[in-house]
Amino acid sequence: MRYGEATVTVVDPRSYMTYQPFLPEAAAGSISPRHVVVPLRRVLPKAEVLTGRVTTIDQDRKVATVAPLVGEAYELPFDYLVIALGAVSRTFPIPGLAEQGIGMKGIEEAIGLRNHVLEQLDKADSTTDEEVRRRALTFVFVGGGFAGAETIGEVEDLARDAARYYNNVKREDMRFILVDAADRILPEVGPKLGTYGKEHLEGRGVEIYLSTSMDSCVDGHVVLKNGLEVDSNTIVWTAGVKPNPALARFGLPLGPRGHVDCNEKLQVNGTDYIWAAGDNAQVPDMASREAGVENAWCPPNAQHALRQAKLLGDNVISGMRGFPQETYKHANKGAVAGLGLHKGVAMIVMGKMKIKLKGRLAWYMHRGYHGLAMPTWNRKIRIFADWTLGMFLKREVVSLGAMETPREEFYEAAKPAPAPAAAKPEAEKAKAS
Template sequence: MSTTERPRILVVGGGYVGLYAARRILKKMRYGEATVTVVDPRSYMTYQPFLPETAAGNISPRHVVVPLRRVLPKAEVLTGRVTTIDQDRKVATIAPLVGEAYELPFDYLVIALGAVSRTFPIPGLAEQGIGMKGVEEAIGLRNHVLEQLDKADSTTDEEIRRKALTFVFIGGGFAGAETIGEVEDLARDAAKYYKTVSREDMRFILVDAADKILPEVGPKLGQYGKAHLESRGVEIYLSTSMDSCVDGHVVLKNGLEVDSNTIVWTAGVKPNPVLARYGLPLGPRGHVDTAPSLQVQGTDYIWAAGDNAQVPDVAARKAGVENAWCPPNAQHALRQAKVLGDNVISGMRGFPQKDYEHSNKGAVAGLGLHKGVAMIVMGKVKIKLKGRLAWYMHRGYHGMAMPTWNRKIRVFADWTLGMFLKREVVALGALESPREEFYEAAKPAPVAAKPVAAKTENEKANAS
């Protein structure tokens, strides 16, 4: 980390908003005008809409992440966490991956921590659940699902087999519906290579507390998505929730009980809880309370955007919707980041701030290969698509929204190869503990106990 007398713009979080805001600031900034410092516990940004396809093996895991140091060569990138912020002194406490924490002064602050999985105190969830917020979890889910097929094919115990081939997904929003659609596709393709496992042996269950799935695309397309998944053998239970999943024994509120080795949790997100330690004004759900300009309420040097911010939806409010807030999705995050970057430059130069205003352009969702739903908003007209055409819209939109041309090209290359080559169905479970085999080979052999010499006749006589 370099020391500088220039003003420091501290960006907390290197996700979608943090990356794009930092790029925008660096692009608009004059040479030597300020130092941009980005702090994140990971050295890369993850494009989360592609995690279901990563779990299914349609996209290489390396291609859905963007290395921060490569994309932000003119910024300081610190791998660590901002644990506290002293607003009076304008100092942040940085906890690096290794070593002691230290203080870092700043002049301007951008809060872009994003969100974490919203969980509940359900018995067994912490031990059994698999999230879908990071590329590591997507890789882990893929390996785990394929390993379950290996187990089922190799055992003669019917109970073990049934538990291995039951897959439970909690949450029917975009993340849940897309993930179960992609994973069901993966398992269906993989089953062709097993002699004793078929798709009919598997059980896929989707659970949601709401009375519908895919609420983001509207009730009609949501109903189509539900009917489509059910036609592929997915059991969907709405208006219910999971009471417990201790040791993989899943108990639903509607009375259903199943045993499963695979419990995927995609029941929404919540703002990063560390925000409570920053001393910022928070909304009722823990989001940073911002003005339409993305400035944190009551400050003129702190901005926030994305999933951790409560941003007024100016366009919806002009249309007569009271207390409308921008939903947490990539569509808003990308546009908020650009406005935020411009406003940071304006604030640094003493110019007025610009309000963030964006009308919803719709939503797209993929439900597996060649399957999807899409709602495109053009003015007052809503175009609803389903099937293969919606799937093309899903891939086209997110493919172009992927940061950097390097990653766009790699993602489209993965898709192109997938058109001609069969899906990879190999499980690399050893990735989760790669040193285990070497450790077994290298660990010292146990020391053998020395044999006890037999006593001579004289020693026996002396002892007596």
């Protein structure tokens, strides 16, 4: 934009952006968690960044209500609006899930999962109670898409490496379970590579139960639809995503699954000043529709979100200046997934030809693609540096679970000592005797 042409204001409850495809590697310790996030104020120096949540949008007055981290809510006027709230974990009313489940949508959850898994190994190595030990070494993952398959592959690698430093814990003592309601895992890369991924994980000792679901997990007692019951301290939920439910409060036209209904120019239908992109937008997939696929919509993945963002920026400026806006059209380039160190699957689309790779080469494709897609050269360099050091140095297996309650030890040291019990009168002592 020209100097002084507009003011760009970004409202987000977090002061950073998370590159979610790297969350499994962050959970496994292959990448430093700090390198997976991008600080907004650093990379958007010409924008006004507000840390808070948009609670309501008044389209008639063109005003958004912002609830900051502290203090009273206030109104923020706008001329043009971009909706990019992304997605949240898709959950179901399963008893015990809210209390026991661990998601994988944010860097905090990835760090928490890593600390939690290593803490379970500490418990199992230190206890003499066989039931406590079995429960600590049983890991249940629900969801067999990219997030689930990649996370269980990386965490199994982490646990296998860490077990070498424990006297009483071996990989054979652990039980990894992957559950999915579909009849195959990794549907994004096709049936053949999905079958390879399943066989590969099973070869590493992962139990995979397809066409089934979890009925309950109250107090860590997992009950599956197929009748299997296990006790576990670790229940990781990666069963898909859904649009941010906050969209329902904004008065925007929504699709059947809760996405913001957009046209092929990323503009919200029925408006001329609102655009949307990414996981919270229902955008027509023009490449698939031109190929004869009716009612095709862009899937919620980084491949589309990154390209939609670039076009959206151009279209907003075109809309401001009264110029024609461009149509978003992107043909699927394929998909890549890592299943742990040196293991992966990849499907590369080149015109009408699909190249399918597996093993180490596919893993290199996975790292190369996402490493280059990571925003900012600062983060790209740090990511590749982490990978390079990982080739020569052993994986860190330190659990920092105390980070979740960092003040607990200080509180115990600083809290007032309990007052001594008052001495009983002599008469009461005599009576008691």
